[in-house]
Amino acid sequence: MMETSEDTLDPSDWNAFRLQGHRMLDDMVDYLEHLRDQPVWQPMPENIRHSFQQPLDSGQSDLESAHAIFMKDILPYALGNVHPGFMGWVHGGGTPVGMLAEMLAAGLNANLGGRDQAPIEIERQVVQWTRKLFHFPETASGLFVTGTSMANLLGVLIARTALLGSGVRHKGITTNNQQLIAYTSTNAHISMAQAMDIAGFGSDALRRIPVDQQQQMDIAALELAIAEDRKAGMTPFFIAGTAGSVDVGAIDNLIAIAELCQRESIWFHVDGAYGALAMLSPDLAPRLQGIERADSIAFDFHKWGQVPYDAGFILVRDGELHQSAFASPAAYLKRESRGMAAGSPWPCDFGPDLSRGFRALKTWFTIKVYGAEKLGQVISNTCALAQYMKQRIEAEPLLEPLAPVALNIVCFRYRSADANRVNADLVAALQESGIAAPSTTIIDGQLAIRAAIVNHRTTASDIDALIDATLALGEIVAKNAQPQAGRGLQPRPTRFHDT
Numbered sequence: 407m408m409e410t411s412e413d414t415l416d417p418s419d420w421n422a423f424r425l426q427g428h429r430m431l432d433d434m435v436d437y438l439e440h441l442r443d444q445p446v447w448q449p450m451p452e453n454i455r456h457s458f459q460q461p462l463d464s465g466q467s468d469l470e471s472a473h474a475i476f477m478k479d480i481l482p483y484a485l486g487n488v489h490p491g492f493m494g495w496v497h498g499g500g501t502p503v504g505m506l507a508e509m510l511a512a513g514l515n516a517n518l519g520g521r522d523q524a525p526i527e528i529e530r531q532v533v534q535w536t537r538k539l540f541h542f543p544e545t546a547s548g549l550f551v552t553g554t555s556m557a558n559l560l561g562v563l564i565a566r567t568a569l570l571g572s573g574v575r576h577k578g579i580t581t582n583n584q585q586l587i588a589y590t591s592t593n594a595h596i597s598m599a600q601a602m603d604i605a606g607f608g609s610d611a612l613r614r615i616p617v618d619q620q621q622q623m624d625i626a627a628l629e630l631a632i633a634e635d636r637k638a639g640m641t642p643f644f645i646a647g648t649a650g651s652v653d654v655g656a657i658d659n660l661i662a663i664a665e666l667c668q669r670e671s672i673w674f675h676v677d678g679a680y681g682a683l684a685m686l687s688p689d690l691a692p693r694l695q696g697i698e699r700a701d702s703i704a705f706d707f708h709k710w711g712q713v714p715y716d717a718g719f720i721l722v723r724d725g726e727l728h729q730s731a732f733a734s735p736a737a738y739l740k741r742e743s744r745g746m747a748a749g750s751p752w753p754c755d756f757g758p759d760l761s762r763g764f765r766a767l768k769t770w771f772t773i774k775v776y777g778a779e780k781l782g783q784v785i786s787n788t789c790a791l792a793q794y795m796k797q798r799i800e801a802e803p804l805l806e807p808l809a810p811v812a813l814n815i816v817c818f819r820y821r822s823a824d825a826n827r828v829n830a831d832l833v834a835a836l837q838e839s840g841i842a843a844p845s846t847t848i849i850d851g852q853l854a855i856r857a858a859i860v861n862h863r864t865t866a867s868d869i870d871a872l873i874d875a876t877l878a879l880g881e882i883v884a885k886n887a888q889p890q891a892g893r894g895l896q897p898r899p900t901r902f903h904d905t
Contacts, residue, residue, distance in 0.1 A: 409468065426469050431509075433477060438488065438502055441863065445840025446491040450483040486843060490863035491871065494837070494845040496652070496680045496709050496815075499861035504714040507771035511764035518550075519760040520739065520752030529753060529766035535773065536721050539685050541698040547725030549756045550765040553718035554679035555597035557704030558646070560720050560731075560757060562588070562601045564702060565644045565673035567731040568724075575731075579606050587635050588644035589613045591623035591658060593651040595677060620810055621656035623647065625666065632670060644673045649694055649705075650681020653847045653856070655792075655815035657681060660696030668699075676700045680709035680860065681813060686782035690789065690813070707769045710785050712862050717765045722756075729755050784862045788814040791859045795869045804877060808849040817847065817854040820880035824887050826853040832876065832883045839879065842872035 409418050417423035437444075457479060487497035516525040533548035551557050566574060570582060579586065586607055590598045592614045599609040613635070615628045632642045645667055647658040660676065667674035676682065676697055682705035684690035685697070697703065700723070707717040722728040733755040741750040754760045773781070792814045799805045799818045809817040822828040830846060830853055837843045847856045857872060 410466075423469070426473065430473055433473075434505065435502065437481065438505075441489050444482075444489065445486075446489040446843040447486040447837055448483065448840055449838065454479045454483065487861070488863075489843075490861055490865065490868045491842040492861060493857040493859055493864070493872065494843045496650075496858045496860050498706075498709045498712045498715075499863055500708075500714040501712050501772060501776070501862070503775045504712070504768045504772050507768035508714050511767040514764060514767075516764045518762040518764055518766070519754040520749075521746050522749035523746075525764050525767065526749065526753060528764075528770050532719075532766050532769050532773070533721075536719065539778075540682075540700075540703060540721060542721060542723055545725050546721060546723050547728040547756055548719060548721045549728075549753060550762070550769075551718040551720060551757060551759075552716045553708070554595070554677060554704045554706050555600065555718075557718050557720035558595075558597045558675070558677055559601040559604055561646070561673075561675040561702040561704055561722075562605045562607075562644060564722060564728055564731045565675065566605065568673055568701075568727055569641070569643045572730045584641045585611070585639070586643045587611050587613060587640045588646065589615055589628060589631060589642065590646040590677075591615050591617050591648055591651070593617050593621055593623075593653055593656060594646060594648050595652045595679065598646050598677065617656070621651060621654050621812070623658045623663070625659060625662045628663075629666065632666075632672075642670060642672050644675060646675045646677050647696075647700075648681075649676055649678035649697060650684070650813055652679075653815070653849065654809040654817055655681065655811070655813035655858075657693055657812060660694060660700075662696070664696045664699035667701075674699065674701045676703045678703055678705040680706060683707075683710040683781075684785055684813065686710075686778055687786040687789075688782065689786055707772070709860060710788070711769070711772065711781060712784065713769050713772050717769050720757075732757055788859045788862075788864065791864060791866065791869055792816050792857075794866055795857060795859070795873070798869065798873045802873065802877065804880065805873070808852060808854045814859045816857045816859070817849050818857075819852065819854055820876060820884065822880075822884045822887065828880070828884050828887050829853050829855055831887065832880050835879045835883055836872070836875055839875060841875045842868065844872065 410416065411418040486492050488499050516523065518525055518529060529550060536548050537544065537546050551560065566579065569586070570579070588602055588611060590612060599612050602612045603609045613631050615623050615631060618624050635642055645663055647660050647663045649657050649660065664674055678697065682697065682703055684694055702723065703721045705719055707713040707719060708715045729751055740747060742748050753762060792811050795816045796807060796811045799807050799816070804821050805818055806821050807818045819825055819829045820832055833844055833846050833855055844855050844857045847854050855876065
């Protein structure tokens with residue numbers, strides 16, 4: 407049993423701790439190595455759910471016992487986004503390298519708010535890499551955050567400062583008697599509305615512009631909305647283009663938006679949560695033309711970049727403006743030219759967090775070990791798999807595509823007289839089968855099965871497994887959906903647990 411020493415939280419027996427640590431690492435490596443032997447997802451039994459509702463007590467347990475609980479009651483009931491059959495949402499699969507890097511970061515326990523330390527230089531290295539990737543100037547700044555939802559908020563706040571000056575941080579947005587208006591498409595992520603809400607503008611100040619048949623923001627409608635708002639005495643200040651929309655993976659016409667923003671003196675932000683990293687893929691990067699003209703770009707390394715959660719990022723063209731939007735001097739943050747208080751500016755000068763984890767290390771390791779070219783190949787491959795899925799759907803009379811396949815997201819449905827109900831039940835049945843885990847969305851009022859192919863482990867065989875299970879379970883679900891008194895959804899065939 408591993409016990410702590412009398413006066414600290416360190417182990418009293420380091421050798422015993424080392425052995426237990428090796429067992430824990432080996433278990434996770436085994437888990438990743440044999441993912442295909444496990445279901446993508448499985449429901450958590452109620453007795454296990456209730457076991458996590460115990461009251462806090464002062465008793466101690468040993469590390470081995472806690473690890474046993476993890477292996478038995480936690481690991482089997484995770485969401486499963488590391489599994490190659492997970493296609494429910496745009497979640498990265500992580501990597502063994504990233505897992506080890508996260509362990510190193512946890513052992514170092516670095517706080518990246520500031521001070522003169524090597525971990526901050528690693529973050530600056532990643533900032534430098536992203537500048538080059540997106541063709542931004544050397545004066546551009548960047549910052550790791552939890553995810554694109556936070557990065558979008560920071561983009562709104564920096565744009566606010568660009569328009570109103572840093573004095574807005576003290577006087578507030580209501581003192582200038584301007585009603586500031588932002589714009590994005592109806593396909594944009596909900597975090598854009600949340601950003602406007604949290605920033606104090608209100609979600610009603612976000613205009614949702616309709617999309618065209620390619621699911622891209624309608625530029626003519628955007629221009630009209632801006633003109634009408636200006637005529638009404640409002641101040642357009644922010645446009646968020648989308649690179650990889652959440653529902654279908656569409657990329658807005660970034661060149662047209664960039665030109666419009668330049669003409670109208672409006673901040674050009676790109677929500678590239680996962681799509682922005684298509685810049686790593688030579689065959690996909692041309693679709694992002696115009697992104698290099700953005701004032702700010704929000705994206706996640708933990709999606710297409712396969713970095714373990716969480717590793718969001720914001721890149722800002724004007725680093726000095728970025729700093730003026732957040733820097734907050736205080737006596738305990740006084741900067742010096744030498745000692746630990748050197749190395750200014752610090753990451754805390756570019757965002758709201760003073761205490762920050764070492765997200766940059768797992769990102770640095772991922773890029774350093776796998777290389778940009780390999781990561782780009784993985785991204786390109788997920789899009790090729792999406793096209794393969796599209797072909798399989800089009801070849802099946804019982805399946806129907808519901809949206810264009812722009813990148814790596816495929817939306818389709820099982821044909822049925824009661825299609826919305828049947829497909830909702832079908833997705834739940836697929837998830838419970840353990841074979842594959844898609845999700846649902848709504849396309850033009852129709853409930854769609856949504857498959858987001860993000861995981862680097864996914865292959866054509868996983869696509870086949872999803873399509874084959876959809877056809878087999880769809881027949882059962884559709885049959886049970888027919889009005890028959892006293893009859894509910896029949897149990898799914900046990901054979902699907904073994905495939």
